[in-house]
Amino acid sequence: MKRGWITWDKTELPPSAFESRLAVVRARLAAADLPALVVYSDVWRSNQGRYLSNFMPYWNRALLVIPRDGAPVLLCGLSPRVYPWIRSVTILEDIRPSANIPQQLNQLRTEKGWSRIGVLDLPQLPYELSVPDAVDVPWSAIHAEPDEAELSMYRRAAAMAREILDEELSGPPVLLDRRFVGRLERRFRRAGAEDLVIFITGDSVSVALEYRGHWVKIVRATVAAPRSSSVFKTELLSGPYPYECCLQSDLKPGSIFAVTTEGIVEGKRVFHGDTFRLGPDGAELL
Amino acid sequence: MAEHGWDLLLLYGHTWRKDYFRCLVNFNFSGPHAVAALDRSGRVRVIVCDPWDFEGLNGEAIFELDFAAALNRLIGVSRSAVVAVAGKELMQARFTSADHVSATYAVEELRRVKSEDEIALIRQAAELSDSGYRHFAQAAEVGMAEYELVAEVESFLKSNGAEDNFMLIASGGTEVVGMKPPTWRRLQAGDSVTTELTPQIDGYWAQICRTLVMGEPSAGQLEAFAIFAEARQAAEDVLKPGVNIADVARVQNDVFRKYGYGEYTGPKYTRVRGHNLGLHPDENPYVLEDVDYIVKEGMVVIAHPNTYLPLSGYMVFGDTLLVTADGCTSLNATERKLFRK
Numbered sequence: 001m002k003r004g005w006i007t008w009d010k011t012e013l014p015p016s017a018f019e020s021r022l023a024v025v026r027a028r029l030a031a032a033d034l035p036a037l038v039v040y041s042d043v044w045r046s047n048q049g050r051y052l053s054n055f056m057p058y059w060n061r062a063l064l065v066i067p068r069d070g071a072p073v074l075l076c077g078l079s080p081r082v083y084p085w086i087r088s089v090t091i092l093e094d095i096r097p098s099a100n101i102p103q104q105l106n107q108l109r110t111e112k113g114w115s116r117i118g119v120l121d122l123p124q125l126p127y128e129l130s131v132p133d134a135v136d137v138p139w140s141a142i143h144a145e146p147d148e149a150e151l152s153m154y155r156r157a158a159a160m161a162r163e164i165l166d167e168e169l170s171g172p173p174v175l176l177d178r179r180f181v182g183r184l185e186r187r188f189r190r191a192g193a194e195d196l197v198i199f200i201t202g203d204s205v206s207v208a209l210e211y212r213g214h215w216v217k218i219v220r221a222t223v224a225a226p227r228s229s230s231v232f233k234t235e236l237l238s239g240p241y242p243y244e245c246c247l248q249s250d251l252k253p254g255s256i257f258a259v260t261t262e263g264i265v266e267g268k269r270v271f272h273g274d275t276f277r278l279g280p281d282g283a284e285l286l
Numbered sequence: 287m288a289e290h291g292w293d294l295l296l297l298y299g300h301t302w303r304k305d306y307f308r309c310l311v312n313f314n315f316s317g318p319h320a321v322a323a324l325d326r327s328g329r330v331r332v333i334v335c336d337p338w339d340f341e342g343l344n345g346e347a348i349f350e351l352d353f354a355a356a357l358n359r360l361i362g363v364s365r366s367a368v369v370a371v372a373g374k375e376l377m378q379a380r381f382t383s384a385d386h387v388s389a390t391y392a393v394e395e396l397r398r399v400k401s402e403d404e405i406a407l408i409r410q411a412a413e414l415s416d417s418g419y420r421h422f423a424q425a426a427e428v429g430m431a432e433y434e435l436v437a438e439v440e441s442f443l444k445s446n447g448a449e450d451n452f453m454l455i456a457s458g459g460t461e462v463v464g465m466k467p468p469t470w471r472r473l474q475a476g477d478s479v480t481t482e483l484t485p486q487i488d489g490y491w492a493q494i495c496r497t498l499v500m501g502e503p504s505a506g507q508l509e510a511f512a513i514f515a516e517a518r519q520a521a522e523d524v525l526k527p528g529v530n531i532a533d534v535a536r537v538q539n540d541v542f543r544k545y546g547y548g549e550y551t552g553p554k555y556t557r558v559r560g561h562n563l564g565l566h567p568d569e570n571p572y573v574l575e576d577v578d579y580i581v582k583e584g585m586v587v588i589a590h591p592n593t594y595l596p597l598s599g600y601m602v603f604g605d606t607l608l609v610t611a612d613g614c615t616s617l618n619a620t621e622r623k624l625f626r627k
Contacts, residue, residue: 124379125378
């Protein structure tokens with residue numbers, strides 16, 4: 001299942017965090033003389049909308065519209081029957097049913113008298129949602145580095161992933177089969193994981209885990225980590241997708257990323273990986 | 287392709303919608319993007335952007351982190367050709383252009399009628415949805431949180447070979463108007479616990495919808511279930527090749543109208559009266575009175591009259607149905623009853 005227990009714990013992520021984030025967006029809009037910013041969100045590409053509103057579509061897709069002056073509006077493909085639930089886990093009040101999202105956006109633009117409009121990462125918007133008279137606002141312009149609330153939740157997600165996976169792999173030799181995957185599903189979801197992607201390759205298991213909108217990835221093997229290894233892949237976790245392979249040179253200060261290395265142990269090719277933040281002194285393990 | 291004048295057909299998938307890609311190359315890629323390119327000679331080239339995907343395809347793919355660049359190079363080789371894209375609408379704007387023709391509808395139409403191999407996989411998924419529902423009903427207990435119940439079911443389904451699962455849930459009484467992801471709410475005596483389980487086997491999804499009452503059902507729950515059962519049966523009685531899918535919706539809604547609950551068949555209370563199944567768990571055509579589509583033998587559809595009724599709150603009931611030469615047959619074996627515990 002794509003999504004587990006979705007909630008908003010305001011002691012963990014206070015409403016003031018969203019106020020600060022929206023203030024950055026509005027300052028950017030003012031600087032560019034734009035009346036609003038449009039943020040695309042779907043069941044897999046929800047990091048950015050979640051960051052700005054705590055909304056994540058467990059199914060379907062939506063556009064989050066953040067006016068320079070006014071409260072955010074959600075143009076939502078989901079049924080109005082779930083809007084009370086959406087309101088209970090997000091900062092959103094104005095939610096508009098939108099079977100035809102481009103049409104709803106045009107209506108909103110007309111209603112508000114907006115001409116040019118900002119779109120977050122415009123070249124990455126789905127083709128069928130193309131927005132006329134739009135200006136690209138890159139993600140980096142509104143999200144330079146993770147704030148304290150984000151970092152804290154990334155750390156909690158990483159600790160959850162590491163502790164449970166290390167426990168499951170400790171003790172007698174473990175067979176990495178589908179029953180093992182089932183055990184991980186039970187433990188992680190009961191611990192509050194919203195989403196989980198488990199991948200087994202040979203004697204290694206990769207767990208990508210989402211905790212309240214914050215993705216981490218950890219890779220372990222049934223044997224100890226190799227003494228010498230090389231980087232197999234680097235993945236950006238704090239971009240639009242839960243994880244996306246990238247070059248190390250693509251990482252910016254503050255990026256949350258996973259590095260998977262490969263090496264040989266007891267004649268077997270094994271992988272090992274963790275999630276990091278690129279800090280001022282280099283990669284910091286989360 | 288020749289009929290449409292297409293020289294190159296791109297089947298695009300991203301991590302949420304892998305179905306267009308998987309209808310040609312049934313590989314569960316890690317993502318976030320993959321494309322399979324078919325030319326008129328029958329040659330297939332695949333682009334992936336994760337090294338594990340490259341290894342999973344035994345190196346028989348183009349692996350490049352810059353997916354847009356790889357795609358542009360592949361298309362650029364035949365710049366004068368007609369390029370058609372299934373899934374074009376979902377692609378990031380930078381991956382495609384107005385020059386490319388959408389092949390989405392044409393490919394969906396090809397996918398609607400399933401081959402014997404596809405039906406075999408959907409049967410496996412339906413069997414897993416049956417055993418998954420048994421586990422759901424066994425695991426549900428008064429005092430258990432919805433998300434804990436979902437954890438148990440996810441664990442069961444993955445342990446038994448599901449690649450993925452789509453699942454919604456709701457619990458409570460007449461205040462419940464629809465299903466959603468699980469919450470912290472703990473099951474209580476008298477609750478209706480609704481779920482749709484949709485496990486995926488080797489790319490293909492099957493779905494089952496059932497309602498479980500925690501304890502003895504109330505008169506309202508029993509009365510509501512009788513209406514749902516009649517509506518589900520009406521759909522199965524009419525579903526066969528040559529029937530318009532609109533009629534499969536209409537006969538379900540007519541049952542609700544007959545009992546004075548017609549207002550609960552509209553979008554305020556329900557989404558669809560069923561949908562097609564296959565490589566995506568929510569395929570077109572939707573079973574709605576305003577959808578015009580003639581049913582074909584070999585389609586796999588779920589007909590579910592799921593909606594809210596003031597008698598019971600939200601209730602669900604439906605099976606995965608294979609359209610046969612003269613009717614339809616359920617691929618589910620779960621008892622067709624209001625479950626109780």
